Amino acid sequence: MSTDELPEHPDRLWNSPEPKSSYDVVIVGGGGHGLATAYYLAKNHGITDIAVLEKGWLAGGNMARNTTIIRSNYLWDESAGIYEHSLKLWEGLEEDLGYPILFSQRGVLNLAHSMQDVRESVRRVNANRLNGVDAEWLGPEEVKEVCPIVNVSPDVRYPVLGATYQPRAGIAKHDYVAWGFARAAAAMGVDLIEHCEVTGIDVVDGRVRAVQTTGGRIAAGKVALCAAGHSSVVGRMAGVELPVQSHPLQALVSELLEPVHPTVVMSNAVHVYVSQAHKGELVMGAGIDAYTSYRQRGAFHIIEQQMAAALELFPVFARAHVLRTWGGVVDVSPDASPVVGLTPVDELYVNCGWGTGGFKATPGVGWCYAHTIAHGEPHPLNAAFSLERFTTGALVDEHGAAAVAH
Amino acid sequence: MLLIPCPWCGPRDEAEFHYGGQAHVAYPDDPAALSDTEWARYLFFRDNPKGPFAERWNHTAACRRWFNVVRDTATNEIHAVYRTGETRPVSA
Ligand SMILES: Cc1cc2nc3c(=O)[nH]c(=O)nc-3n(C[C@H](O)[C@H](O)[C@H](O)COP(=O)(O)OP(=O)(O)OC[C@H]3O[C@@H](n4cnc5c(N)ncnc54)[C@H](O)[C@@H]3O)c2cc1C
Ligand SMILES: [Zn+2]
Numbered sequence: 001m002s003t004d005e006l007p008e009h010p011d012r013l014w015n016s017p018e019p020k021s022s023y024d025v026v027i028v029g030g031g032g033h034g035l036a037t038a039y040y041l042a043k044n045h046g047i048t049d050i051a052v053l054e055k056g057w058l059a060g061g062n063m064a065r066n067t068t069i070i071r072s073n074y075l076w077d078e079s080a081g082i083y084e085h086s087l088k089l090w091e092g093l094e095e096d097l098g099y100p101i102l103f104s105q106r107g108v109l110n111l112a113h114s115m116q117d118v119r120e121s122v123r124r125v126n127a128n129r130l131n132g133v134d135a136e137w138l139g140p141e142e143v144k145e146v147c148p149i150v151n152v153s154p155d156v157r158y159p160v161l162g163a164t165y166q167p168r169a170g171i172a173k174h175d176y177v178a179w180g181f182a183r184a185a186a187a188m189g190v191d192l193i194e195h196c197e198v199t200g201i202d203v204v205d206g207r208v209r210a211v212q213t214t215g216g217r218i219a220a221g222k223v224a225l226c227a228a229g230h231s232s233v234v235g236r237m238a239g240v241e242l243p244v245q246s247h248p249l250q251a252l253v254s255e256l257l258e259p260v261h262p263t264v265v266m267s268n269a270v271h272v273y274v275s276q277a278h279k280g281e282l283v284m285g286a287g288i289d290a291y292t293s294y295r296q297r298g299a300f301h302i303i304e305q306q307m308a309a310a311l312e313l314f315p316v317f318a319r320a321h322v323l324r325t326w327g328g329v330v331d332v333s334p335d336a337s338p339v340v341g342l343t344p345v346d347e348l349y350v351n352c353g354w355g356t357g358g359f360k361a362t363p364g365v366g367w368c369y370a371h372t373i374a375h376g377e378p379h380p381l382n383a384a385f386s387l388e389r390f391t392t393g394a395l396v397d398e399h400g401a402a403a404v405a406h
Numbered sequence: 407m408l409l410i411p412c413p414w415c416g417p418r419d420e421a422e423f424h425y426g427g428q429a430h431v432a433y434p435d436d437p438a439a440l441s442d443t444e445w446a447r448y449l450f451f452r453d454n455p456k457g458p459f460a461e462r463w464n465h466t467a468a469c470r471r472w473f474n475v476v477r478d479t480a481t482n483e484i485h486a487v488y489r490t491g492e493t494r495p496v497s498a
Protein backbone atom coordinates (compact mmCIF):
# COMPACT_ATOMS: atom_id res chain seq x y z
CA MET A 1 0.00 0.00 0.00
CA SER A 2 1.41 3.43 -0.89
CA THR A 3 1.19 6.56 1.25
CA ASP A 4 -1.55 8.23 -0.79
CA GLU A 5 -3.83 5.29 -0.07
CA LEU A 6 -3.70 5.98 3.69
CA PRO A 7 -7.09 7.22 4.90
CA GLU A 8 -7.81 10.83 5.85
CA HIS A 9 -8.79 11.65 9.41
CA PRO A 10 -11.63 13.86 10.54
CA ASP A 11 -10.40 17.11 12.14
CA ARG A 12 -11.44 16.10 15.63
CA LEU A 13 -11.78 12.55 16.88
CA TRP A 14 -12.94 13.24 20.42
CA ASN A 15 -13.87 16.16 22.68
CA SER A 16 -11.64 17.24 25.55
CA PRO A 17 -14.11 17.96 28.36
CA GLU A 18 -13.25 19.28 31.80
CA PRO A 19 -13.33 16.41 34.29
CA LYS A 20 -16.50 16.12 36.37
CA SER A 21 -16.21 15.70 40.15
CA SER A 22 -17.41 12.10 40.04
CA TYR A 23 -17.81 9.12 37.68
CA ASP A 24 -19.16 5.58 37.89
CA VAL A 25 -15.87 4.29 36.50
CA VAL A 26 -12.48 6.02 36.38
CA ILE A 27 -9.91 4.38 34.12
CA VAL A 28 -6.27 5.24 34.86
CA GLY A 29 -4.25 5.32 31.65
CA GLY A 30 -5.26 6.31 28.13
CA GLY A 31 -3.38 3.66 26.19
CA GLY A 32 -5.04 1.09 23.98
CA HIS A 33 -6.16 -1.03 26.92
CA GLY A 34 -7.77 1.88 28.78
CA LEU A 35 -9.55 3.09 25.65
CA ALA A 36 -10.74 -0.38 24.62
CA THR A 37 -12.00 -1.01 28.16
CA ALA A 38 -13.99 2.24 28.10
CA TYR A 39 -15.41 1.35 24.68
CA TYR A 40 -16.61 -2.13 25.70
CA LEU A 41 -17.92 -0.89 29.07
CA ALA A 42 -20.13 1.50 27.13
CA LYS A 43 -20.98 -0.80 24.26
CA ASN A 44 -21.41 -4.18 25.98
CA HIS A 45 -22.54 -3.10 29.44
CA GLY A 46 -24.29 0.25 28.94
CA ILE A 47 -21.96 2.01 31.39
CA THR A 48 -21.11 5.41 29.95
CA ASP A 49 -20.38 7.59 33.00
CA ILE A 50 -16.67 6.94 32.52
CA ALA A 51 -13.53 9.05 32.57
CA VAL A 52 -10.28 7.85 31.02
CA LEU A 53 -7.48 9.81 32.71
CA GLU A 54 -4.18 10.07 30.83
CA LYS A 55 -1.15 11.86 32.25
CA GLY A 56 0.28 12.59 28.81
CA TRP A 57 -1.57 12.35 25.54
CA LEU A 58 -3.80 9.50 24.39
CA ALA A 59 -1.72 6.57 23.16
CA GLY A 60 1.51 8.39 24.03
CA GLY A 61 2.70 5.41 26.09
CA ASN A 62 3.39 1.96 24.73
CA MET A 63 0.31 1.98 22.54
CA ALA A 64 1.95 3.89 19.71
CA ARG A 65 5.51 2.75 20.47
CA ASN A 66 5.04 -0.95 19.82
CA THR A 67 5.96 -2.97 16.75
CA THR A 68 2.25 -3.79 16.20
CA ILE A 69 2.55 -7.57 15.93
CA ILE A 70 -0.76 -9.38 16.39
CA ARG A 71 -0.95 -13.16 16.79
CA SER A 72 -2.66 -15.74 18.97
CA ASN A 73 -0.34 -18.77 18.71
CA TYR A 74 0.38 -19.01 22.44
CA LEU A 75 1.04 -22.34 24.12
CA TRP A 76 -1.31 -22.69 27.07
CA ASP A 77 -5.10 -22.97 26.90
CA GLU A 78 -5.60 -19.84 29.03
CA SER A 79 -3.40 -17.73 26.74
CA ALA A 80 -4.81 -19.17 23.54
CA GLY A 81 -8.25 -18.34 24.94
CA ILE A 82 -7.71 -14.64 25.51
CA TYR A 83 -5.40 -13.95 22.55
CA GLU A 84 -7.61 -15.84 20.09
CA HIS A 85 -10.68 -13.99 21.40
CA SER A 86 -8.72 -10.83 20.69
CA LEU A 87 -7.70 -11.93 17.20
CA LYS A 88 -11.33 -12.66 16.34
CA LEU A 89 -12.25 -9.15 17.49
CA TRP A 90 -9.40 -7.68 15.41
CA GLU A 91 -10.93 -9.40 12.39
CA GLY A 92 -14.12 -7.37 12.73
CA LEU A 93 -12.77 -4.27 14.46
CA GLU A 94 -12.59 -1.89 11.53
CA GLU A 95 -16.27 -2.43 10.82
CA ASP A 96 -17.22 -2.36 14.50
CA LEU A 97 -15.44 0.95 15.16
CA GLY A 98 -16.34 2.44 11.79
CA TYR A 99 -12.75 3.55 11.53
CA PRO A 100 -9.75 2.35 9.48
CA ILE A 101 -7.12 0.47 11.46
CA LEU A 102 -5.23 -1.11 8.56
CA PHE A 103 -5.31 -4.58 10.08
CA SER A 104 -3.27 -6.68 7.68
CA GLN A 105 -3.36 -10.46 8.14
CA ARG A 106 -0.05 -11.11 6.46
CA GLY A 107 0.89 -14.02 8.76
CA VAL A 108 3.69 -14.49 11.23
CA LEU A 109 6.67 -16.83 11.17
CA ASN A 110 8.27 -17.74 14.51
CA LEU A 111 11.66 -19.14 13.57
CA ALA A 112 13.35 -22.16 15.16
CA HIS A 113 17.16 -22.25 15.31
CA SER A 114 17.95 -25.31 17.42
CA MET A 115 16.52 -28.80 17.95
CA GLN A 116 15.09 -27.55 21.23
CA ASP A 117 13.35 -24.74 19.35
CA VAL A 118 12.04 -27.22 16.79
CA ARG A 119 10.54 -29.52 19.40
CA GLU A 120 8.94 -26.63 21.29
CA SER A 121 7.60 -25.12 18.09
CA VAL A 122 6.03 -28.35 16.86
CA ARG A 123 4.50 -28.85 20.28
CA ARG A 124 3.06 -25.33 20.11
CA VAL A 125 1.61 -25.94 16.64
CA ASN A 126 -0.17 -29.03 17.99
CA ALA A 127 -1.40 -27.18 21.07
CA ASN A 128 -2.65 -24.31 18.90
CA ARG A 129 -4.59 -26.66 16.64
CA LEU A 130 -6.25 -28.32 19.62
CA ASN A 131 -7.38 -24.84 20.64
CA GLY A 132 -8.73 -23.98 17.20
CA VAL A 133 -5.88 -21.56 16.47
CA ASP A 134 -4.50 -21.73 12.93
CA ALA A 135 -0.92 -22.98 12.95
CA GLU A 136 1.47 -24.85 10.69
CA TRP A 137 5.00 -26.15 10.97
CA LEU A 138 7.16 -25.16 7.99
CA GLY A 139 10.57 -26.44 6.97
CA PRO A 140 13.32 -24.04 5.81
CA GLU A 141 12.32 -24.20 2.13
CA GLU A 142 8.69 -23.49 3.00
CA VAL A 143 9.83 -20.56 5.15
CA LYS A 144 11.53 -19.19 2.06
CA GLU A 145 8.33 -19.54 0.06
CA VAL A 146 6.42 -17.44 2.59
CA CYS A 147 9.22 -14.90 3.01
CA PRO A 148 11.80 -15.08 0.20
CA ILE A 149 14.26 -12.65 1.85
CA VAL A 150 14.92 -14.88 4.87
CA ASN A 151 18.38 -16.44 4.72
CA VAL A 152 17.85 -20.19 5.17
CA SER A 153 21.46 -21.15 4.43
CA PRO A 154 22.80 -23.77 6.87
CA ASP A 155 26.12 -21.89 7.00
CA VAL A 156 25.17 -19.22 9.51
CA ARG A 157 25.68 -19.24 13.26
CA TYR A 158 22.01 -19.88 14.04
CA PRO A 159 20.58 -21.56 10.93
CA VAL A 160 16.83 -21.49 10.33
CA LEU A 161 15.64 -25.05 10.99
CA GLY A 162 12.01 -24.19 10.33
CA ALA A 163 9.24 -22.03 11.70
CA THR A 164 5.73 -22.01 13.04
CA TYR A 165 3.38 -20.12 10.77
CA GLN A 166 0.11 -18.48 11.76
CA PRO A 167 -1.51 -17.16 8.57
CA ARG A 168 -4.21 -15.12 10.40
CA ALA A 169 -1.63 -13.15 12.38
CA GLY A 170 -0.48 -9.73 11.21
CA ILE A 171 -0.08 -6.06 12.01
CA ALA A 172 -2.35 -3.03 12.43
CA LYS A 173 -1.70 0.69 12.55
CA HIS A 174 -1.46 1.20 16.30
CA ASP A 175 -2.21 4.92 16.53
CA TYR A 176 -5.31 4.48 14.33
CA VAL A 177 -6.45 1.68 16.64
CA ALA A 178 -6.23 4.01 19.64
CA TRP A 179 -7.97 6.82 17.80
CA GLY A 180 -10.70 4.46 16.59
CA PHE A 181 -11.45 3.29 20.12
CA ALA A 182 -11.21 6.87 21.44
CA ARG A 183 -13.60 8.23 18.85
CA ALA A 184 -16.15 5.46 19.35
CA ALA A 185 -15.98 5.67 23.16
CA ALA A 186 -16.30 9.47 23.13
CA ALA A 187 -19.32 9.20 20.85
CA MET A 188 -21.02 7.05 23.51
CA GLY A 189 -20.36 9.67 26.21
CA VAL A 190 -17.00 8.64 27.68
CA ASP A 191 -14.85 11.58 28.86
CA LEU A 192 -11.28 11.30 27.59
CA ILE A 193 -9.11 13.57 29.71
CA GLU A 194 -5.51 14.12 28.70
CA HIS A 195 -2.73 15.78 30.71
CA CYS A 196 -4.38 14.60 33.92
CA GLU A 197 -2.06 12.51 36.08
CA VAL A 198 -3.41 10.34 38.85
CA THR A 199 -1.28 11.12 41.92
CA GLY A 200 -3.21 9.29 44.63
CA ILE A 201 -5.97 6.76 45.17
CA ASP A 202 -8.33 7.17 48.13
CA VAL A 203 -9.26 3.91 49.83
CA VAL A 204 -11.67 3.96 52.80
CA ASP A 205 -12.67 0.81 54.71
CA GLY A 206 -11.05 -1.37 52.07
CA ARG A 207 -13.02 0.17 49.21
CA VAL A 208 -11.81 2.61 46.57
CA ARG A 209 -13.55 6.00 46.71
CA ALA A 210 -11.72 8.48 44.52
CA VAL A 211 -8.56 9.35 42.67
CA GLN A 212 -6.43 12.40 43.33
CA THR A 213 -5.20 14.01 40.14
CA THR A 214 -3.24 17.00 38.90
CA GLY A 215 -6.71 18.36 38.02
CA GLY A 216 -8.17 17.77 41.50
CA ARG A 217 -10.05 14.98 43.27
CA ILE A 218 -12.40 12.80 41.24
CA ALA A 219 -14.77 10.49 43.09
CA ALA A 220 -15.24 7.06 41.53
CA GLY A 221 -17.57 4.10 42.00
CA LYS A 222 -14.92 1.88 40.45
CA VAL A 223 -11.31 2.48 39.49
CA ALA A 224 -9.64 0.45 36.75
CA LEU A 225 -5.85 0.56 36.38
CA CYS A 226 -4.47 0.39 32.83
CA ALA A 227 -1.12 2.07 33.39
CA ALA A 228 1.22 -0.46 31.67
CA GLY A 229 4.84 0.47 32.61
CA HIS A 230 3.65 2.47 35.64
CA SER A 231 1.43 -0.23 37.16
CA SER A 232 3.59 -0.57 40.29
CA VAL A 233 3.52 3.18 40.84
CA VAL A 234 -0.28 3.48 40.62
CA GLY A 235 -0.87 0.20 42.46
CA ARG A 236 1.14 1.46 45.43
CA MET A 237 -1.09 4.53 45.64
CA ALA A 238 -3.82 2.12 46.78
CA GLY A 239 -1.47 -0.02 48.85
CA VAL A 240 -1.54 -2.84 46.28
CA GLU A 241 1.81 -4.47 45.45
CA LEU A 242 2.02 -6.02 42.00
CA PRO A 243 4.42 -8.77 40.89
CA VAL A 244 5.81 -6.80 37.95
CA GLN A 245 9.08 -5.12 37.05
CA SER A 246 9.34 -2.15 34.68
CA HIS A 247 11.92 -2.40 31.90
CA PRO A 248 12.80 -0.31 28.84
CA LEU A 249 11.90 -1.96 25.53
CA GLN A 250 13.23 -0.50 22.31
CA ALA A 251 12.24 -0.56 18.67
CA LEU A 252 13.41 1.11 15.49
CA VAL A 253 12.40 1.80 11.91
CA SER A 254 14.35 2.08 8.68
CA GLU A 255 13.84 4.60 5.92
CA LEU A 256 10.98 3.85 3.50
CA LEU A 257 11.70 0.95 1.17
CA GLU A 258 9.92 -0.78 -1.68
CA PRO A 259 7.79 -3.70 -0.50
CA VAL A 260 10.29 -6.48 0.20
CA HIS A 261 8.95 -8.16 3.32
CA PRO A 262 5.52 -9.78 2.88
CA THR A 263 4.93 -11.19 6.38
CA VAL A 264 6.09 -10.83 10.01
CA VAL A 265 9.22 -12.69 11.09
CA MET A 266 10.09 -13.24 14.74
CA SER A 267 13.03 -15.00 16.28
CA ASN A 268 13.26 -15.44 20.03
CA ALA A 269 16.62 -17.15 19.76
CA VAL A 270 18.46 -14.31 18.03
CA HIS A 271 16.12 -11.62 19.37
CA VAL A 272 14.69 -9.70 16.50
CA TYR A 273 11.20 -9.20 15.07
CA VAL A 274 10.69 -7.62 11.69
CA SER A 275 7.77 -6.52 9.57
CA GLN A 276 7.34 -3.86 6.93
CA ALA A 277 4.92 -1.07 7.74
CA HIS A 278 2.21 -0.04 5.29
CA LYS A 279 4.24 3.03 4.30
CA GLY A 280 7.38 0.96 3.73
CA GLU A 281 9.58 1.27 6.83
CA LEU A 282 11.09 -1.91 8.20
CA VAL A 283 9.87 -2.08 11.79
CA MET A 284 12.13 -3.95 14.19
CA GLY A 285 11.94 -4.80 17.85
CA ALA A 286 14.22 -6.71 20.18
CA GLY A 287 14.36 -7.83 23.80
CA ILE A 288 14.02 -5.71 26.92
CA ASP A 289 16.99 -3.94 28.48
CA ALA A 290 18.07 -6.09 31.44
CA TYR A 291 17.73 -3.54 34.25
CA THR A 292 14.51 -2.08 35.63
CA SER A 293 13.93 1.52 34.61
CA TYR A 294 11.22 4.06 33.96
CA ARG A 295 13.31 5.86 31.34
CA GLN A 296 11.75 5.57 27.89
CA ARG A 297 15.14 4.89 26.38
CA GLY A 298 17.42 1.90 26.43
CA ALA A 299 21.04 1.13 25.69
CA PHE A 300 22.68 1.17 22.29
CA HIS A 301 24.17 -2.31 22.58
CA ILE A 302 20.65 -3.79 22.48
CA ILE A 303 20.12 -2.12 19.12
CA GLU A 304 23.49 -3.34 17.86
CA GLN A 305 22.63 -6.93 18.80
CA GLN A 306 19.24 -6.72 17.16
CA MET A 307 20.73 -5.26 13.97
CA ALA A 308 23.36 -8.00 13.87
CA ALA A 309 20.64 -10.63 14.19
CA ALA A 310 18.49 -8.93 11.55
CA LEU A 311 21.39 -8.81 9.11
CA GLU A 312 22.17 -12.47 9.46
CA LEU A 313 18.54 -13.38 8.86
CA PHE A 314 17.99 -10.79 6.13
CA PRO A 315 21.25 -10.04 4.26
CA VAL A 316 19.20 -7.81 1.91
CA PHE A 317 18.87 -5.24 4.76
CA ALA A 318 22.62 -4.53 4.69
CA ARG A 319 22.20 -1.15 3.06
CA ALA A 320 19.06 -0.01 4.85
CA HIS A 321 19.45 3.04 7.08
CA VAL A 322 18.01 3.36 10.55
CA LEU A 323 15.68 6.33 10.59
CA ARG A 324 14.80 6.50 14.26
CA THR A 325 14.86 4.46 17.45
CA TRP A 326 12.77 4.84 20.60
CA GLY A 327 11.78 3.04 23.75
CA GLY A 328 8.79 2.32 25.92
CA VAL A 329 8.50 1.09 29.51
CA VAL A 330 6.91 -2.34 29.86
CA ASP A 331 5.87 -4.16 33.04
CA VAL A 332 7.09 -7.73 33.03
CA SER A 333 5.54 -10.43 35.22
CA PRO A 334 7.26 -13.55 36.61
CA ASP A 335 5.38 -16.00 34.36
CA ALA A 336 5.33 -13.76 31.26
CA SER A 337 1.52 -13.58 31.45
CA PRO A 338 -0.64 -10.58 32.28
CA VAL A 339 -2.49 -9.85 35.51
CA VAL A 340 -6.11 -8.91 34.86
CA GLY A 341 -8.79 -8.90 37.50
CA LEU A 342 -9.69 -7.97 41.04
CA THR A 343 -7.35 -6.58 43.70
CA PRO A 344 -7.47 -6.82 47.52
CA VAL A 345 -9.18 -3.38 47.43
CA ASP A 346 -12.92 -3.48 46.64
CA GLU A 347 -13.90 -1.94 43.32
CA LEU A 348 -10.25 -1.45 42.34
CA TYR A 349 -9.32 -3.49 39.27
CA VAL A 350 -5.95 -4.18 37.71
CA ASN A 351 -4.76 -4.77 34.17
CA CYS A 352 -0.97 -5.04 33.99
CA GLY A 353 2.00 -7.28 33.29
CA TRP A 354 1.52 -7.52 29.53
CA GLY A 355 5.24 -6.96 29.21
CA THR A 356 6.41 -6.88 25.64
CA GLY A 357 3.25 -8.30 24.09
CA GLY A 358 0.02 -6.57 25.06
CA PHE A 359 -0.82 -4.66 21.88
CA LYS A 360 -2.29 -7.76 20.23
CA ALA A 361 -4.58 -8.17 23.24
CA THR A 362 -6.05 -4.66 23.01
CA PRO A 363 -9.62 -5.52 21.92
CA GLY A 364 -9.68 -8.88 23.73
CA VAL A 365 -8.55 -7.55 27.09
CA GLY A 366 -10.73 -4.45 26.77
CA TRP A 367 -13.69 -6.80 26.30
CA CYS A 368 -12.84 -9.08 29.24
CA TYR A 369 -11.70 -6.32 31.58
CA ALA A 370 -14.92 -4.37 30.91
CA HIS A 371 -16.89 -7.49 31.87
CA THR A 372 -14.78 -7.88 35.03
CA ILE A 373 -15.38 -4.26 36.02
CA ALA A 374 -19.10 -4.28 35.18
CA HIS A 375 -19.82 -7.53 37.05
CA GLY A 376 -17.27 -7.31 39.85
CA GLU A 377 -15.95 -10.73 38.84
CA PRO A 378 -13.66 -11.96 36.08
CA HIS A 379 -14.81 -12.92 32.62
CA PRO A 380 -14.08 -16.65 32.09
CA LEU A 381 -11.30 -15.73 29.65
CA ASN A 382 -9.34 -13.68 32.19
CA ALA A 383 -10.17 -15.69 35.32
CA ALA A 384 -6.85 -17.56 35.16
CA PHE A 385 -4.90 -14.30 34.99
CA SER A 386 -5.68 -13.36 38.57
CA LEU A 387 -3.33 -11.82 41.12
CA GLU A 388 -3.95 -14.87 43.35
CA ARG A 389 -2.17 -17.20 40.96
CA PHE A 390 1.15 -16.15 42.45
CA THR A 391 -0.03 -17.48 45.81
CA THR A 392 -1.85 -20.58 44.58
CA GLY A 393 0.98 -21.43 42.19
CA ALA A 394 -1.38 -21.79 39.21
CA LEU A 395 0.98 -19.82 36.97
CA VAL A 396 0.41 -19.44 33.23
CA ASP A 397 4.03 -19.94 32.29
CA GLU A 398 4.27 -18.58 28.76
CA HIS A 399 8.03 -18.03 28.72
CA GLY A 400 8.47 -20.56 25.95
CA ALA A 401 5.91 -18.92 23.72
CA ALA A 402 6.12 -15.31 24.85
CA ALA A 403 9.29 -14.49 26.81
CA VAL A 404 10.77 -11.41 25.22
CA ALA A 405 8.79 -11.93 22.05
CA HIS A 406 5.67 -10.04 21.10
CA MET B 407 24.27 2.62 28.08
CA LEU B 408 25.02 2.83 31.79
CA LEU B 409 28.53 3.56 33.01
CA ILE B 410 28.81 1.34 36.06
CA PRO B 411 31.62 1.87 38.59
CA CYS B 412 32.71 -1.64 39.63
CA PRO B 413 34.15 -1.40 43.17
CA TRP B 414 37.17 -3.44 42.00
CA CYS B 415 37.73 -2.43 38.36
CA GLY B 416 36.38 1.12 38.15
CA PRO B 417 33.87 2.56 35.66
CA ARG B 418 32.99 0.22 32.77
CA ASP B 419 30.26 -0.03 30.12
CA GLU B 420 27.04 -1.72 31.12
CA ALA B 421 27.63 -4.35 28.41
CA GLU B 422 30.35 -5.90 30.64
CA PHE B 423 27.84 -6.62 33.41
CA HIS B 424 25.01 -8.98 34.20
CA TYR B 425 21.98 -7.61 36.04
CA GLY B 426 20.86 -9.38 39.20
CA GLY B 427 17.70 -7.54 40.24
CA GLN B 428 16.83 -6.22 43.68
CA ALA B 429 19.55 -6.34 46.33
CA HIS B 430 19.17 -7.45 49.96
CA VAL B 431 16.49 -10.08 49.32
CA ALA B 432 17.33 -12.59 52.03
CA TYR B 433 16.43 -16.28 51.79
CA PRO B 434 13.80 -17.00 54.47
CA ASP B 435 15.31 -17.88 57.87
CA ASP B 436 12.81 -20.64 58.51
CA PRO B 437 11.44 -21.75 55.10
CA ALA B 438 9.11 -24.38 56.55
CA ALA B 439 7.31 -21.74 58.60
CA LEU B 440 6.30 -19.61 55.62
CA SER B 441 2.67 -19.36 54.55
CA ASP B 442 1.75 -19.52 50.84
CA THR B 443 1.34 -15.76 50.83
CA GLU B 444 4.79 -15.27 52.31
CA TRP B 445 6.31 -17.68 49.77
CA ALA B 446 4.56 -15.77 46.98
CA ARG B 447 6.08 -12.52 48.23
CA TYR B 448 9.55 -14.04 48.52
CA LEU B 449 9.44 -15.67 45.07
CA PHE B 450 7.50 -13.28 42.88
CA PHE B 451 7.32 -9.80 44.39
CA ARG B 452 10.22 -7.37 44.09
CA ASP B 453 10.25 -3.64 44.69
CA ASN B 454 9.77 -1.67 41.49
CA PRO B 455 10.09 1.95 42.62
CA LYS B 456 10.26 4.96 40.33
CA GLY B 457 13.23 6.41 42.19
CA PRO B 458 16.25 5.13 44.14
CA PHE B 459 16.59 1.33 43.98
CA ALA B 460 19.24 -0.96 45.51
CA GLU B 461 20.15 -3.63 42.99
CA ARG B 462 22.83 -6.24 42.25
CA TRP B 463 25.23 -6.36 39.32
CA ASN B 464 27.89 -8.90 38.38
CA HIS B 465 30.97 -7.78 36.47
CA THR B 466 30.84 -10.85 34.22
CA ALA B 467 33.36 -9.64 31.61
CA ALA B 468 36.13 -8.83 34.11
CA CYS B 469 36.45 -9.56 37.85
CA ARG B 470 33.23 -11.68 37.85
CA ARG B 471 32.26 -10.35 41.27
CA TRP B 472 28.81 -9.32 42.55
CA PHE B 473 28.23 -5.92 44.12
CA ASN B 474 25.39 -3.54 44.91
CA VAL B 475 24.36 -0.30 43.23
CA VAL B 476 21.83 2.33 44.24
CA ARG B 477 20.40 3.68 40.98
CA ASP B 478 17.50 6.05 40.43
CA THR B 479 15.15 4.24 38.04
CA ALA B 480 13.56 7.53 36.98
CA THR B 481 16.85 9.04 35.78
CA ASN B 482 19.28 6.08 35.68
CA GLU B 483 21.67 8.15 37.82
CA ILE B 484 23.90 5.99 40.01
CA HIS B 485 23.98 7.27 43.60
CA ALA B 486 26.17 4.67 45.30
CA VAL B 487 28.15 1.49 44.71
CA TYR B 488 29.08 -0.86 47.56
CA ARG B 489 30.33 -4.40 48.07
CA THR B 490 28.14 -7.38 48.86
CA GLY B 491 27.78 -7.71 52.61
CA GLU B 492 28.13 -3.97 53.21
CA THR B 493 25.04 -2.08 54.30
CA ARG B 494 23.29 0.27 51.92
CA PRO B 495 24.62 3.82 52.38
CA VAL B 496 21.95 5.79 54.25
CA SER B 497 22.21 8.91 52.14
CA ALA B 498 21.72 7.09 48.82
C1 LIG C 1 9.00 -1.04 21.73
C2 LIG C 1 7.77 -1.86 22.03
C3 LIG C 1 7.37 -2.86 21.14
C4 LIG C 1 6.24 -3.61 21.40
N1 LIG C 1 5.82 -4.49 20.43
C5 LIG C 1 4.65 -5.16 20.60
C6 LIG C 1 4.14 -5.98 19.55
O1 LIG C 1 4.74 -6.08 18.46
N2 LIG C 1 2.99 -6.66 19.78
C7 LIG C 1 2.32 -6.59 20.96
O2 LIG C 1 1.31 -7.26 21.13
N3 LIG C 1 2.77 -5.77 21.97
C8 LIG C 1 3.91 -5.06 21.81
N4 LIG C 1 4.36 -4.22 22.81
C9 LIG C 1 3.65 -4.18 24.10
C10 LIG C 1 2.41 -3.31 24.06
O3 LIG C 1 2.71 -2.05 23.50
C11 LIG C 1 1.90 -3.13 25.51
O4 LIG C 1 1.78 -4.37 26.14
C12 LIG C 1 0.54 -2.48 25.54
O5 LIG C 1 0.55 -1.31 24.76
C13 LIG C 1 0.16 -2.14 27.00
O6 LIG C 1 -1.13 -1.64 27.18
P1 LIG C 1 -1.57 -0.10 26.92
O7 LIG C 1 -1.69 0.02 25.44
O8 LIG C 1 -2.75 0.29 27.65
O9 LIG C 1 -0.31 0.65 27.53
P2 LIG C 1 0.12 2.16 27.33
O10 LIG C 1 -0.18 2.63 25.96
O11 LIG C 1 1.52 2.30 27.82
O12 LIG C 1 -0.91 2.87 28.32
C14 LIG C 1 -0.68 3.18 29.66
C15 LIG C 1 -0.96 4.66 29.82
O13 LIG C 1 -1.05 4.97 31.20
C16 LIG C 1 -0.61 6.29 31.36
N5 LIG C 1 -0.32 6.51 32.78
C17 LIG C 1 0.67 5.94 33.54
N6 LIG C 1 0.61 6.39 34.80
C18 LIG C 1 -0.44 7.26 34.86
C19 LIG C 1 -0.99 8.05 35.90
N7 LIG C 1 -0.49 8.06 37.14
N8 LIG C 1 -2.06 8.83 35.62
C20 LIG C 1 -2.58 8.84 34.36
N9 LIG C 1 -2.09 8.13 33.34
C21 LIG C 1 -1.04 7.33 33.59
C22 LIG C 1 0.61 6.35 30.46
O14 LIG C 1 0.97 7.68 30.13
C23 LIG C 1 0.14 5.53 29.25
O15 LIG C 1 -0.38 6.33 28.21
C24 LIG C 1 5.50 -3.43 22.59
C25 LIG C 1 5.91 -2.45 23.50
C26 LIG C 1 7.02 -1.65 23.23
C27 LIG C 1 7.42 -0.59 24.20
ZN1 LIG D 1 34.96 -5.65 38.22
